[in-house]
Amino acid sequence: MNNLDKLKGVFEPELLQEIEQFGIYQTFKEGDLVMDYGKYIRMMPIVLKGTVKVHRLDENNNEILLYYLSSSESCSMAYSCCVEAKKSEVKAVAEDNVELIGIPHVKLDEWLCKYPSWKNYVMRSFNERFIELLKSIESIAFHKLDERLIAYLKEKQRLSGSSVIKASHNTIADELATSRVVISRLLKQLENSGKIILYRNEIKLLSGFDAPFK
């Protein structure tokens, strides 16, 4: 369980020990379902390794990406669900090989008073998730699809650490809540303007990708 070391800077030693003792270590493979709609949440996940995609579906199963969780981040929506014994409003899927540690809901409360570092972590998580949701709203409400697509590619680049993004046009379309044809069209425009190169299931971001839009 050496990935717990990543939390060393975040929590005090006694709390780390409790996390190791009571936390439930889990691994997921790419595509595995980490949380699903309508399920009761019994523990709050802290991601140790890999990336978890958190998204939302509407009535017609159209999805939209909310945000990604990466190392040492956690989903506060799960937290408030736990405490309130509510069903999940979001769906979470492993983007790659994911390791996480699940904190049982009985401990969430207990630690809140016992460990200041835990309370701070929880509050920071709440704040980060709020900001991510606000960014998401801002993006959808104020930005055109071409800008959103560029932001999406940059985020993928940041998370994977690679300039080669592995994704089909279809997947991207789903995550941005639009259709495949539209994404293909916009990607082709980006390729024609020399910012990316398209391959099958892969998009290579070129050096000029960070250049100002338009």
Added chain:
Amino acid sequence: MNNLDKLKGVFEPELLQEIEQFGIYQTFKEGDLVMDYGKYIRMMPIVLKGTVKVHRLDENNNEILLYYLSSSESCSMAYSCCVEAKKSEVKAVAEDNVELIGIPHVKLDEWLCKYPSWKNYVMRSFNERFIELLKSIESIAFHKLDERLIAYLKEKQRLSGSSVIKASHNTIADELATSRVVISRLLKQLENSGKIILYRNEIKLLSGFDAPFK
């Protein structure tokens, strides 16, 4: 301070007493600024009377409505800002005459361990705000403007308890992040289909307003 009675069912008596003792009672008139961008938040507001509109602006000062806070509700984003000493990411404006009680940030922490009802209230608030933000995202991402406009009018109706909505087309356009002409167009369509009647600064929802769309 008799509006505190509204919180009787929510908090235990000892906590109510502390709220009365340490809370800072404030009133706002229609249009008054309750929270602003970039300001440090020093207390968490609990709305006692009236409605507070919480919204967000982009770089170009285009606003978009996030949600409304009404009686006994509170803005959890303020909470996490307080605890983390972060600047506000949202703007809040009084919709009408508003009374609220501000809980100083030193008490937020203290009560979390001391009063279970406080912890539950805070967690419930977090959850409610998350759900509101998710609804907002869903609305913008998956629904056309006509549906969003109808939902907006219904929400206004629910909050005010009246079928006569007082708002200019311009205001509505701002809150839905679109332009006045578009709103006028859609409202006129609704009027032509017999669902509403338009007056100056007023919109009257008719009985058939709840009928299925289209």
Added chain:
DNA sequence: CTTGCAGTGTAACTTATGTAACATTAGAAG
């Protein structure tokens, strides 16, 4: 090899929404 399919390219068209420009009207202020 050949078969099949997911992934992609692309054209043609529809529709929702944004934008600019201008006329009209209601009500407030003087």
Added chain:
DNA sequence: CTTCTAATGTTACATAAGTTACACTGCAAG
């Protein structure tokens, strides 16, 4: 009353995005 301004109505047009349809291609399974 007149004057001014915000609010509204309306037209005409531009553009982003959604939709349908179909062709083509790389690749994996048999």
